[in-house]
Amino acid sequence: MANSPQARKRARQATNRRAQNMSQRSGMRTAIKRFKSALDQDDNPTAEAAYREVTSKVDQAARKGLAHPNQAARLKSRLNAQLKAKTAPAA
Numbered sequence: 001m002a003n004s005p006q007a008r009k010r011a012r013q014a015t016n017r018r019a020q021n022m023s024q025r026s027g028m029r030t031a032i033k034r035f036k037s038a039l040d041q042d043d044n045p046t047a048e049a050a051y052r053e054v055t056s057k058v059d060q061a062a063r064k065g066l067a068h069p070n071q072a073a074r075l076k077s078r079l080n081a082q083l084k085a086k087t088a089p090a091a
Helices: 005-040 044-064 069-087
Strands: none
Touching: 005 044, 005 069, 044 069
């Protein structure tokens, strides 16, 4: 355990930040799962709403440093491609 007051404070801050980060990352993953389940059920309006939520969560995670900006962009691009493929009118 930390002995100095500064080290105790740092340990406390690390614990709080870890909890915050886990919550943020969990919310992002949940939003992705919600989007994918809406796509699987062919529910286009719900999928589009879920996609907006996912992009918001992923951007937020990238801003906070939980996801690399390139990873966030790649994920959004792939999810958008899936959405377009499902909602495109059959020719």
